[in-house]
Amino acid sequence: MTHGARRTVRRGLALIVLLGGWEWASRAGWMNPFYAPPPSAVAAVLVSLVGTDEIWMHLEATLAAASAGLLGGLALGIVLGFAAALLPVVAELLEPLMILLNAIPRVILAPLFVIWLGIGLASKVALALILVAVLIFFAVYSGIKEVDRRLVERVQTLGGGRRALVREVYIPSITAWVIGNLKIAVGFAFTGAVVGEFVASSRGLGYLLQFAQSTYNAALTLALIAIIMAFALALFALAERLERRLLRWRQV
């Protein structure tokens, strides 16, 4: 067995021991199932949730908000980052705003987006988008500003003009920065979508979470957390595959 396989087995065993211990402690009456329902109860809620049609509507809402926010945030961040790096006037105006947006917990904008855009999908997309866009803006902006001067000069002395520089140096260099931040961006997009739903909505996993909390339903809360984790992990894996593919030159 390889080192990696042994580690996976150890981690799996640790998880089983933890869940088993929790189950046992709960059944033995050492833990109040009202606050910490046993894994079996959470699993039962999970199964019944997945069995209903209703959950798909909520999942769809959250995934739609997260992916629209992720894509929109990537696009906006890349465009603004490029503009700021290439046009000093844009940088002058954008930099203070972006630094401010970066410094504050951007989820505080959620109520404002609800007032502006209503309790529908738009306000969640906007929150996910702003979370992602600021992150990507800095990735692209610094990616261009800190590009290796030697590579720029190398391409120039080989006769390359602006187009060759963008294609051979800037785009690959920015790709590396953006892809490097992609996993964080995925997490941010989910945060934006779920928190947006939490604040005000009529559907989505965040809405269900809010409902579960207001009815003191710990089992439902844990089941929802498990669902969100599963989706975030799946998107993480996807981002990682993309990273491995696009940044192959880094890993070899």
Added chain:
Amino acid sequence: MLRIRGLTIAYGGPPVLENVDLDVAEGEFVSLIGASGSGKTSVLRAVTTLLYPLGGTIDLAVPPTEVGFLFQEDALLPWRTTRENVSLGLRIRGMARPAAARTADEWLALLKLDGLGDRYPRQLSGGQRKRVALAQVLALEPRLLLMDEPFASLDAIVRVRITEELLGWVERKRLTVLLVTHDLEEAISLSDAVYVLSRGQRSTVQARRAVPIPRPRHVLDSRSDAAFGPLLQQLWQDLGEESPTQSAKDER
């Protein structure tokens, strides 16, 4: 081939170089030596228009596309394979990708890099990277080759081997070369003429010394030529340094 008159270069403050005159005739191998900080590299950067001089003229008998510049550092694009790096200049000049790749492979074979075409720079040794950088420049078949201490970072054995190969290539192709180096022995063993820059700020050409060693040469054999020793002493004096052997003799 190259005629420099009254070249003056400053980086904001007092000039680092002042009134430099330098000629490189067609087919001539010329070295420019000087202490670090004497502005040797700036001369090459001015010739390739990577910087604009404060004053003076630089006349090139060939178009800029026929000038090759080998940097001190490899500066290969880390996200491109060896083959893509070598074909970079060819593609910038409009050669189609398949043709450029074929030409690149021929150059890789010529520089003993067969089979490394699909590797990334990270997967190569320092000597191999240097050969790739050399292939990248030579593939454009320049008539004037500018080199900035290209082999300084290599260990002695690899250095002698690559230098020997380059020397053979330069002599066969009758290439015109301007080499910047702080290694006096290297300068003598390779060049037809050596220019000496004075030390400190406002450096200028202190002397031009012809090297009477016959061609074709071999890097190591040149050093046992009768003209080598006296010329080395002379260059030490030109640099304003007492030769270390002389000062050792004086002490006795």
